[in-house]
Amino acid sequence: MKRAKRGGIPLAAAVGLAVASLATSLTSVAADTYMPACYKPAPGVTTTIKYPARPGPYRVALVNGYTGIPWRTQMIQESRAWAARPENARNIKELKVVSTGADVAAQIAAVDNFIEAGYDVIAFDPVNPKAFDAVIRRAKKAGAILVSFDNPVDNAEILQITPEWTRFESIRTQATLDQMPVKKGRLLEVRGPAGNAADRDLHAGVQKIVSNYKDIQVTEVVGNWDTGTVQKVVSDAIAVNGNFDAVTCQYGCQGVTRALQAAHSPAIPVGGDAANGFVKALAAQKLPGVAVSTSPGQGPVALQAAVALLQGKTFPTRAYLPIPYVLTKDMKPDVNYFPNLPDTYETVASYVDCGISFTPQEVNKFLADNN
Secondary structure, three states: OOOOOOOEEHHHHOOOOOOOOOOOOOOEOOOOOOOOOOOOOOOOOOOOEOOOOOOOOOOEEEOOOOOOOHHHHHHHHHHHHHHOOHHHOEEEEEEEEEEOOOOOHHHHHHHHHHHHHHOOEEEEEOOOOOOOOHHHHHHHHHHHHHEEEEOOOOOOOOOOEEEEHHHHHHHHHHHHOOOOOOOOOOEEEOOOOOOOOOHHHHHHHHHHOOOOOOOOOEEEEOOOOOHHHHHHHHHHHHHHHOOOOOOEEEEHHHHHHHHHHHOOOOOOOOEOOOEHHHHHHHHHOOOOOOEEEOOOOOOHHHHHHHHHHHOOEEOEEEEEOOOOOOEEOOOOOOOEOOOOOOOOOOOOOOHHHOEEHHHHHHHOOOOOOOO
């Protein structure tokens, strides 16, 4: 994939945690951590996390938060697909999945239930970054291992696996602004759920880049990562303010392209997600833009790490995942978007550096319901 540049510098370049848990080992981060090309130490992380190996097969739980979001649906499907593969199934006695919605108390209760039921490891995508200290202490006392993924928690006592969200948004915002013919005007920022750690860090990424452009003003709206909501708030923003000069959107970004089309907006730069409908729309509407991906393969990546921790493998205490992206001008059908697949399909289903790869056919064999 080609890298966009700014002033001859690659776009991606423009942009010691202390752990105390049951028998956890703290050492300097070194090349002997598990799959270092996948689980890369976050900048400034100088310690590792390791637990005594325990015999398998293991009881594994996955606790999702938000529901009704296609990314979460596919993440659960991919997690089940990964666990069903023979090489992984032999290590997993059972995998239980539960989605609790946006209620942080319900998510904490679900984690507690799995701790009390004696599960070996619980991977969870946290609703709120600051609410999990008490349940982390309870897991430690009970001997359960917790792994957070996707959205980080503000707690250094468990393994955290996440994209570097501020850099993620810096890549998207920089690529969007790079495609503005004149670096001045109004940028519409479509944010996610209030109070969410990823939204917080993504917003910081926008601010980091926009601070370099004194003639660009930002208008914020909240799309809640939902395509319908995004379409409404973008349409409302255009109705109130007139056309914008660029848009950056966290997720549900097909709502942006629909709103722009309905408003007969000029072909302005749009930065968004990697959902099939959005990427197809960028190509079809000839919008200069960028699709930046956090793959739903994060679920399997987290489960892979969870099993490896149970087997005594070593990880950096906070691991950052790769950030794939592609510009409209480089998009190709059946490579970056899929004309014959649903709009909700996440076009980047894999993390190749993590050994995680799926076909749509494999993913669609599995359901995303609670069990």
